[in-house]
Amino acid sequence: MAALWSGRFDAEPDRATFEFGASFRFDRRLFEDDVTGSLAWVEALAAAGVLSEAERAALAGALTAIRDRGRQDPAFVDGADEDVHTFVERLVVEMVGEAGKRLHTGRSRNEQVSLDLRLYLRRRIPALRAALVRLAAALADQADRAGGALMPSYTHLRPAQPILVAHFFLAHAAALRRDDERLAAAAREADALPLGSGAVAGTRYAIDVEALAARLGFSTVVLNSLDASSDRDFVLSFLQAAAVTMVHLSRLAEDLIIFCSDEFHFFELSDALSTGSSMMPQKKNPDPLELVRGKAGRVTGHLVALLTTVKGLPSGYDKDLQEDKEGVFDSEDTLAGSLAAMTMVVAQLTLDRARAERAASGLLLATDVADYLVGRGMPFRRAHEVVGGLVRRLVAEGRSFDSLTLDEWRSASELFDEDIAAQITPAASVRGKRTPQSTAPEAVAAARAGLREWIAARRDEPGD
Numbered sequence: 001m002a003a004l005w006s007g008r009f010d011a012e013p014d015r016a017t018f019e020f021g022a023s024f025r026f027d028r029r030l031f032e033d034d035v036t037g038s039l040a041w042v043e044a045l046a047a048a049g050v051l052s053e054a055e056r057a058a059l060a061g062a063l064t065a066i067r068d069r070g071r072q073d074p075a076f077v078d079g080a081d082e083d084v085h086t087f088v089e090r091l092v093v094e095m096v097g098e099a100g101k102r103l104h105t106g107r108s109r110n111e112q113v114s115l116d117l118r119l120y121l122r123r124r125i126p127a128l129r130a131a132l133v134r135l136a137a138a139l140a141d142q143a144d145r146a147g148g149a150l151m152p153s154y155t156h157l158r159p160a161q162p163i164l165v166a167h168f169f170l171a172h173a174a175a176l177r178r179d180d181e182r183l184a185a186a187a188r189e190a191d192a193l194p195l196g197s198g199a200v201a202g203t204r205y206a207i208d209v210e211a212l213a214a215r216l217g218f219s220t221v222v223l224n225s226l227d228a229s230s231d232r233d234f235v236l237s238f239l240q241a242a243a244v245t246m247v248h249l250s251r252l253a254e255d256l257i258i259f260c261s262d263e264f265h266f267f268e269l270s271d272a273l274s275t276g277s278s279m280m281p282q283k284k285n286p287d288p289l290e291l292v293r294g295k296a297g298r299v300t301g302h303l304v305a306l307l308t309t310v311k312g313l314p315s316g317y318d319k320d321l322q323e324d325k326e327g328v329f330d331s332e333d334t335l336a337g338s339l340a341a342m343t344m345v346v347a348q349l350t351l352d353r354a355r356a357e358r359a360a361s362g363l364l365l366a367t368d369v370a371d372y373l374v375g376r377g378m379p380f381r382r383a384h385e386v387v388g389g390l391v392r393r394l395v396a397e398g399r400s401f402d403s404l405t406l407d408e409w410r411s412a413s414e415l416f417d418e419d420i421a422a423q424i425t426p427a428a429s430v431r432g433k434r435t436p437q438s439t440a441p442e443a444v445a446a447a448r449a450g451l452r453e454w455i456a457a458r459r460d461e462p463g464d
């Protein structure tokens with residue numbers, strides 16, 4: 001165990017309590033970013049006249065060697081150190097001696113940890129966004145494959161109105177596009193250099209923070225050192241973006257669990273992605289979907305946990321903030337794993353067109369019947385009542401609209417004509433929709449093209 005602050009203390013730290021406070025076990029994941037930050041800091045210190053050219057070169061050489069070693073051998077990033085910042089500094093001192101002890105001049109771990117997390121998120125969010133685009137592309141493929149196939153839509157999980165199967169897949173892709181924007185916004189929020197803030201009040205060395213920001217690829221510098229030392233808004237934004245994305249994946253999972261069930265069976269889940277039962281030979285379980293649904297809870301939990309952690313903190317860094325990192329890493333891993341699993345499931349889903357279309361027919365055409373009457377001049381509220389009466393009778397007799405004779409139609413309303421049978425079909429129902437966000441075939445074709453354009457544009461976007 002090696003601490004950076006032992007000078008002030010008479011006693012060796014208590015081992016168990018030191019372990020309790022140490023974060024190296026998990027913040028080693030920030031190793032690359034910590035070295036990146038220190039390399040830039042060395043240049044800033046040299047420019048400020050704190051380091052001689054020889055010292056600058058020695059420190060930069062040591063940091064580069066440490067980074068290369070860590071890249072080659074992840075197990076190298078290990079030890080009894082309190083945290084990743086201590087680890088890197090200890091190695092620098094071991095390698096270059098006295099000059100190494102100048103590295104931390106004018107700098108605090110409070111700003112270092114903020115810097116590392118900002119660099120980390122900026123580096124990692126693009127990979128999550130790329131995974132999200134891959135899922136959107138799998139949904140787009142399914143929408144293309146579905147062509148003109150029909151299925152029911154639901155409200156209250158009761159049959160509502162017919163839709164195109166493609167409309168269902170595009171609905172989930174629409175939510176993912178918002179998630180992508182939220183992740184991009186979280187990356188933008190992380191884009192501010194905290195260095196120069198010192199422990200809390202700033203630094204007394206002439207650090208050119210603008211140049212330092214540019215060197216590290218930040219487009220701006222934080223506004224206030226006191227705020228910066230405990231600002232974790234960018235982390236909260238990331239966790240929120242991850243949690244909302246997980247909620248969307250969970251809802252897609254839930255839809256597919258229901259629609260792949262024997263009772264619905266609009267889709268069939270690939271055997272390769274299903275699991276059996278140790279006891280019941282007939283079972284084919286949608287485990288990956290259930291896991292995605294289940295894992296949404298832990299990411300939501302990380303968001304709530306950090307909100308709770310920061311809500312009572314006095315201004316300035318507080319050690320409570322060390323609790324931010326594990327939630328970030330676990331949210332990232334959970335989201336990446338869930339996106340990959342969902343992409344596999346969606347890509348391998350097969351459509352049971354006959355079952356889906358059968359379910360899209362019947363009494364869920366009632367709104368179209370009412371609209372037919374409206375088209376012949378009846379006020380909608382009155383039409384709703386007339387069709388409601390008709391539905392009541394059909395339900396009692398176990399029948400549907402397609403079994404009605406023209407006389408029966410006319411006994412409900414004189415406005416019904418011979419064309420009624422042709423008008424009241426699931427295909428006519430979707431064709432009749434007029435708005436761009438509707439399930440009308442031309443609207444869905446345009447939406448598919450729009451999604452393809454978005455996917456292409458996202459794939460062409462530079463890294464961050």
Ligand code: ARG
Pocket residue numbers: 023027083109110113317319321322323
């Ligand atoms: N491990 C700490 C964290 O994760 C780094 C900052 C430590 N600062 C301090 N004053 N003890 O927040």
